[in-house]
Amino acid sequence: MTVNNVSKLHSRRIFLKTMGLSALALSMGQAIEAAAAEESPNETDVEQFGWLIDLTRCADCGACMQACKEENNLPPTVSAPPELTFNTWTFVETIEVPTTLGKGAVYSVKRQCMHCLEPACASACPVAALHQTPEGAVVYDVSLCMGCRYCMLACPFDIPHFEWNEGLTPVIGKCLLCPNRRVDGLKPACVDICPTGTLEFGSRERMLAIARARLEANPDRYVNHIYGEHEVGGTGVLYLSGIPFEKLGFRTDLTTEPLPELTWNIMTRIPAVAVGMTVGMSGIAAITHRRGKDKTEHQQQGAVGIATPGEASPSESSVEE
């Protein structure tokens, strides 16, 4: 969380600095400063949460999915095999990895939101319906959402899902880290119910330490990679696996840089571009109109109306004939 916040504050400072340059955007800057002040009390000493999913321990019992449905008042899943939808926020996917010997081994993979440290979906959301809590959970405020679905495109893991069969009040659905339980300091429902110890929940530091300890103690059992430690700048959810992640449908070609920076680098230039364009165009207009004044004086009555080109056009086109 601390790294995350420092970079955020830093970028905010740059933003404000750029904003300060532009008289045009002054009022905007004030509002953002106010927003920044509002945020700061929350950033006391809440630790970034971590959530370790050790796939080698999963027994594919499906209890996590049931617990999630009950906790979040979601209807039981109708599709079999289940998939992530706007009202299925987690499920265990069964993946058969083919081997050269024919029928492959079967692996179980719990799918859910990764809760990125710097979530692309939240940075994409124009109204902050998707936003991050102080402990790093990416949550959703349905009262703000306008259903633009940019979050779905922005997410590198394709997690947010949309309610396609709803006329006027569709929602975006994804894991919210059981906010009602987190208020009381409880672990998410799926973590609580997991009977095999696949899921573990705590601070990210501790989860990373546990993961590293397991990799060290059992190098044969695991591939030497903690998925989520560095992917897109790090995620709250961390995976351990016994076979290479790409075989289990994980994207291993992701950048290790946080995605929001890509557009943020562009957004910070907007005030300068806006001011530059306005000043530049005003300057050009001032020059062309001063210089052109003497020349165009005789056709002044034409310039006021719109008839000038119309009058000019027949003679000009007749030249061509």
Place this chain on the structure above:
Amino acid sequence: MIALLSLISLRIILPLIITLMAVYIVLRLLGRHKISHWPAWVILLAAALFPVWVTATSTAIVRFTEGIGPVSGMNDNFPWGIWIGFDMMVGVALAAGGFVTAGLVHVFNIKQFHGMLRAAILTAFLGYLLVVGGLIFDLGRPYRIWHPLVYWQHHSVMFELGWCVSMYTTVLALEFSPMVLEKLPFKWPLKIIKFLTPVFVILGITLSTLHQSSLGSLYVLMPEKLHPLWWTPALPVLFFISAVAVGPAMVTVENLISGKLAHHKPNTKILSKLGGLSGAVLAVYLALRLADLTSRSAWSYAFEPTLIAFSFWLEILLGAVVPIILLGIPRLQFKLSNIATVAGLIVGGVVLNRLNVAIFGMLTYTGPAYAPTLRELSVTITLVSLGVATFALAVRYLAVFPTHTEEQPQLKPTWSDTRLKSRPVEASPVRNITVSVEE
């Protein structure tokens, strides 16, 4: 049985009635409601489009009761279809003629283009209204379209787009307003607007710069999804420059079409200047595009035997290289056919570029997850025809083209007499071309 009947009446009969009423109102306003006066091609076009309009009306009913899923090909794997990819991305790009022409006339003080300004502004204004129309279908909760203006999230490109597009649509409405205000008996509103026009124009250019580029910035967030032939951090720059290039080309296309329909001869001298402008900007765009591909060493993707590579070459060669070459041949400079070809190619190239970014380039990541449904297409086609109809209405009642203002007293074009006239008048461009070939 009752359920089936209500379904039919709601999905077919009601849309049919609404569409018939809308078509009748438009024709009545145009003064062309007697079918016997229509030329054959108009009857054919209307007959072909009428079922599309009915489908779109029906789609509106289904979409707002049952959701986007049942009417569109969009799904969780492919959340943005042609309503964004075409209506929004292409619509905004092709409306660039508004701010480019306004800039040429009012900022660069090139009076020659003044005669085209009103048509360009009107088209841009209608274009943005269509974008909003598309959004009303596409947004999950369209009644919250104003949310970005109130609930800020300044990290989001979409937030900035929301602001710029809504502000620019307002600016376009103000730039368009003189055409209406000059019909009023009292002139003080017109005087105020005319006095403020330079402010609107410069504000319009700034806002256009921001959101034309932001449409590209949207996709910068998806380096893992958009095909490497298009994904680049320079997308906003490329989007802006290509919008500036397509602006004059689009104005040319409009001018040629409306000139053809209203039977006034296009001014090739001014149009070739517009073409030259387009070409110069397009050359800059092409150079940047190629440099960007080289710097990211993405060329290998262009030589793969894939459809997406073909689409890339189509966009680059037909949309940029060929028009630049055609513009470079001095002999062809004032030839109407060449002007039309170049403008058409540039417009086509930019349309393909936007579709490549928003649809085809994303399909390489998702697999064949999306194809637009007929209902989706019908909405897009209907929105465009609504725009054309509004344009025709505006031409009928407002002084959009300068020549029309002069002729207006005796100008009462019913299509019966245009049909009589049509033979000699239509022959004139052809004669033009043959003459220049002889040269």
